[in-house]
Amino acid sequence: MTSVNPMSGPVLQQEQPLGRRGPWFAAIWLFFLLDPFLVGWHHRGTVAGVLGMLLTVAFGATYMWLWLQLRADRARLRDEPPVASSLLWLAGLVTLGLLMVVALGQVGTTAAVYVAVATMMLFPFVVGAAIVVGIAALVVVTGELVPGWDRSIGLAFSVCAASLAIFGIRSMLRRNIDLIRAHEENAELLVENERTRFARDLHDILGHSLTVITVKAELAGRLMDADPARAKAEIADLERLSRDALADVRRAVEGYRDLTLPGELARARAALEAAEIQAVLPNTTEEVPTDLRELFAWTVREGVTNVIRHSHARTCRVVISPTGVEVTDDGDGAAGETTGSGLRGLRERAAAAGATVVTRSLSPGFSLSVVRA
Known part of the structure; x- marks a missing residue:
């Protein structure tokens, strides 16, 4: 089972109630989308306001859907989704974010933080870091150049800080996944070695006993008419050997508790x-x-x-x-x-x-x- 860091980074851990409630804790961080939604609500009498609210909700829902998908991947010990899938997720979030900016103005750039975090979750560090730097630069440039917009240094800092935090969480997750995989491989090797050892020991325990039992059974069969007394002795010896072999096998199956x-x-x-x-x-x-x-x-x-x-x-x-x-x-x-x-x-x-x-x-x-x- 996995639980989740509120900044939307899934964290592997043991099954527990908190892990099952992880999505709710991740959803708390959608609180920052409340600003663009309220701006849309304030202009609900206009098409742009209504579209802004709908786009904000769609963006938040898409982000949570992505988070849940990545959380499921972590539970299956998959660190990175396929490249094509990652590009589709990123394209969807970027498109919704740009439409939010078109409908709501500068407040729609709040989506940039979520896009940056999603990028660090979807792509390798080098690729993700390059995209994050581009997003931060774009936020700063648009704040300076678009008429009526305020400086966006704080938002750019948030983009970089959130991305760096997610990178640290993802690195920890990757190490946890590697440890779990190594543990599973060691467990499989131990089971395989134990099976091999048990098969070898069982062969040693039974091989010669069954061979002798077979030979003595054939001898007893030939002596049944020619020498009944000796045949009876061979049959008694057969019974002893079979009982000893059965006892040895039982002890072996019980886990070698007895010698x-x-x-x-x-x-x-x-x-x-x-x-x-x-x-x-x-x-x-x-x-x-x-x-x-x-x-x-x-x-x-x-x-x-x-x-x-x-x-x-x-x-x-x-x-x-x-x-x-x-x-x-x-x-x-x-x-x-x-x-x-x-x-x-x-x-x-x-x-x-x-x-x-x-x-x-x-x-x-x-x-x-x-x-x-």
Whole structure:
């Protein structure tokens, strides 16, 4: 939503009641057209007086119509209308203003201020400034040369001052529009990046699981008649794998509030690549028992985080088995020198699952593993 400066400059801001009443505040500045209208009213018994009143009303209505159109353009983040449209608006206002002068005399030159303001709203600064200077000069010259007219220095000053004020407002609007566009582009990029990341992680989570499930389903089908007992075991394993895959997907869809082993491996690969560390990671996690998957995910997160932060390694390797997970690197051993709460929390989780955390210094590198006997 946009609100409006009373000098007819639209200002972008948040939706609020004042913004909806903006046209009324802009209309207040039509007060200065009251002088030519009253002059026409004073001569209402003449054709010139009646035409003067009608032209003044038409000029004010056209000016407000232009203001509302520009206000709508600002709401659509359009800074400048098309050149042809701008020329038509300017021509219309100039024509009505000149007719006001013809009908009412010098008081009709009040329209010059509004024409100058409209010019600064419609055209780029260089073009608008040139037209405004021409309008101010014309006002001064006609005040000096037309018999019976007074000096118009004050009106010329008003033309320049109002135009300068509108230029400042328009510059602010342009910056606001640029900021809004940049914000929208950043938001779109963030959404696109999140979609890409989620698609990649979902592929990593489901790809290998579905492959193993397919192979085991085919094997169970072939064993159904030849070896019913083994086929039954394969079907039971299929049920476990499908439940684990479903749990991983649910956690991923919930926004990664819980850790999943496939998800942590996917994030570990991306983090290691960003740190320019070669990642050697397992392609499957199906053999890990359900009750150890979250613990192993915490181990991968802690181990890879320490490798990236402290090890100065070139390679990081993760090995997973049904009873354990190990994260090793070929760095300077600094990954084992951390004293934070990460390893302490990992030991607590491992103890709760009946597992043990083992750390070893290598030549070169360091090893972090969690094993359940």
